[in-house]
Amino acid sequence: MSSSTRVSLALLAGVVFGVSATLTHSVFAEKQVPAETLPLKDLQTFVEILNRVKSDYVEPVKDETLLENAVRGMLSGLDPHSSYLDKEEYKDLNASTTGKFGGLGIEVQLKDGLVKVVSPIDDTPAAKAGVKAGDLIVKIDDTPVKGLTLQDAVSKMRGDPGTKIVLTLIRENAPAPLVLELKRDYIKVASVRGRSIEPGFGYIRISQFTATTGKNLSEELAKLKKAGELKGLVLDLRNNPGGLLTAAVDVSDEFLNKGAIVSIKGRDADSTREFDASVGDALDGKPLVVLVNGGSASAAEIVAGALQDQKRGVLIGSKTFGKGSVQTILPLNNDSAIKITTARYYTPSGRSIQAEGIVPDVTIQPFKVSKLDPSEFGEGVHEADLKGRLDNPNAKPEEIKAQDKGKEGKTDEKKEGDKGKDKDVKKDEPINVADLPVNDYELYEALTLLKGLSITQNR
Structure with missing residues (x-):
C-alpha cells in the first residue's frame, strides 16, 4: 500500500453488535511495501480453487462474494481481532466513536466455534436482559451458532430497532441453557457516570472509552468536588470492553502527575510510540480504588495497568480479560476497510498483558451474598x-x-x-x-x- 493511507488505531476485545468497536486517532502514513517475489504456485492454487468453486459448487456464486469471503478468511485467520469490514460494518465502526449506535449493546468474540460474550454495555438491551460476561451464545433465534463465522453471527444479531431476537446462552454453573428475548434498540452510551457513595467518597463508572470520555470524566469529577470535600474515589471499570486509545490515555492522565501511561510497539519504528502523563492529579493524591473483572478489556486494561504500575491506585476485583494488542483500521477505495493487528501495548513497567490479563492487588472471587434478618x-x-x-x-x-x-x-x-x-x-x-x-x-x-x-x- 504505497499511497497516502488514512490509518486509525483501535483497541478492541471483540465485536460489538451494532458496533462498539472503536478507533483511537487518525494519522496519515506513507509506507512503502517492499517488492517481494509472489508465491506463484500458491496463487495458482488459489485461482484453481476459485475456478473449481465457480464451476462445481451446488449453486452459482458471484465472483465478488467469493473474493470477499477469501479476504475475510485471510484476515480472520491471523488472530481473533483482525477482520474485513464491508461498507456497512465500517460505517457502524465509525459511528461507535460518538457513543451512539444501533444494536444489542454486547461485545463478543469467537471461541471454539461459539460466540463468547466479552461484555454487555450498561443500560443496553443485552445488559437489561441479563446477558453476562463469559456467556456462550449457542443459538440465535432458531439458528445454531456452531459453524457460523463471527461475522455471520453478527449479521444475524443486527436488525432494526424495535425488532425482537431470541438468544440461547450457556452460562458457567447454570443447570440448563438460558433463553433470553431481547429487543434491538439504538444504543446511546453514557460512557461516564458519577455519584456520591457516602459523604466525601465518590464513585465513577466508565462503561467504555469513546471520544468524549476524558472530557466527561473531568466534568463528573468537578461535580463531585463541588458537592463537598472528596476524600477518595472508586473508579469502576468492570465489564468495560475498551475503545479509544486516546480516551484511555486521557483517563489515566487525570489521576497521574507524571510518568509513562502506555507504550505501543509494532514491527517497525513507525508503529512504536509512548504516551506520558502531564503534570496535575485531579484528585490531588487522594486515595483511588479501581474495580476490574474479566470483562475489563483493552483500553480499560491500559488504565488499570498504568494506575497499578505507577502505584496510583489499588486494583480490586478479579483478573482482567487480557487483550494487549492494537488494531489499525485501513480504509479501502470501495468504502470498506480492513482491521489488522499492528502492535502490542505495554504498561509503564514494560509488561505485556496479552493473553495474561492484569491480576488485581486485592482479588475478590464472584459469589452471592444473602442478607440476614x-x-x-x-x-x-x-x-x-x-x-x-x-x-x-x-x-x-x-x-x-x-x-x-x-x-x-x-x-x-x-x-x-x-x-x-x-x-x-x-x-x-x-x-x-x-x-x-x-x-x-x-x-x-x-x-x-x-x-x-x-x-x-x-x-
Whole structure:
C-alpha cells in the first residue's frame, strides 16, 4: 500500500453488535511495501480453487462474494481481532466513536466455534436482559451458532430497532441453557457516570472509552468536588470492553502527575510510540480504588495497568480479560476497510498483558451474598446494656438518659413484635449503602478499602 493511507488505531476485545468497536486517532502514513517475489504456485492454487468453486459448487456464486469471503478468511485467520469490514460494518465502526449506535449493546468474540460474550454495555438491551460476561451464545433465534463465522453471527444479531431476537446462552454453573428475548434498540452510551457513595467518597463508572470520555470524566469529577470535600474515589471499570486509545490515555492522565501511561510497539519504528502523563492529579493524591473483572478489556486494561504500575491506585476485583494488542483500521477505495493487528501495548513497567490479563492487588472471587434478618442473630450485648453499669464520666446527663431510654425501648420493641427492621435509607441518598453488600459486594469491598486508605493517609 504505497499511497497516502488514512490509518486509525483501535483497541478492541471483540465485536460489538451494532458496533462498539472503536478507533483511537487518525494519522496519515506513507509506507512503502517492499517488492517481494509472489508465491506463484500458491496463487495458482488459489485461482484453481476459485475456478473449481465457480464451476462445481451446488449453486452459482458471484465472483465478488467469493473474493470477499477469501479476504475475510485471510484476515480472520491471523488472530481473533483482525477482520474485513464491508461498507456497512465500517460505517457502524465509525459511528461507535460518538457513543451512539444501533444494536444489542454486547461485545463478543469467537471461541471454539461459539460466540463468547466479552461484555454487555450498561443500560443496553443485552445488559437489561441479563446477558453476562463469559456467556456462550449457542443459538440465535432458531439458528445454531456452531459453524457460523463471527461475522455471520453478527449479521444475524443486527436488525432494526424495535425488532425482537431470541438468544440461547450457556452460562458457567447454570443447570440448563438460558433463553433470553431481547429487543434491538439504538444504543446511546453514557460512557461516564458519577455519584456520591457516602459523604466525601465518590464513585465513577466508565462503561467504555469513546471520544468524549476524558472530557466527561473531568466534568463528573468537578461535580463531585463541588458537592463537598472528596476524600477518595472508586473508579469502576468492570465489564468495560475498551475503545479509544486516546480516551484511555486521557483517563489515566487525570489521576497521574507524571510518568509513562502506555507504550505501543509494532514491527517497525513507525508503529512504536509512548504516551506520558502531564503534570496535575485531579484528585490531588487522594486515595483511588479501581474495580476490574474479566470483562475489563483493552483500553480499560491500559488504565488499570498504568494506575497499578505507577502505584496510583489499588486494583480490586478479579483478573482482567487480557487483550494487549492494537488494531489499525485501513480504509479501502470501495468504502470498506480492513482491521489488522499492528502492535502490542505495554504498561509503564514494560509488561505485556496479552493473553495474561492484569491480576488485581486485592482479588475478590464472584459469589452471592444473602442478607440476614437481624432478629435471627440479635444485636449483641454491650457494657451500656448491663444493669448497674458505670456511666461514662465524660458523657453528658442527656446522653446517659438517652442510653437508658434506648435500652428500655429495645425491650418494648421486642415485646411488640417489631422484628428489628432495617433502618430505611433516605431516598435522596445517591447509593443505598445499606444494601451494597447484597446488591454489589465488590463495590462494598472497594468502598471499605477506600475508607481505610483515607484514614491511613490522614493520620
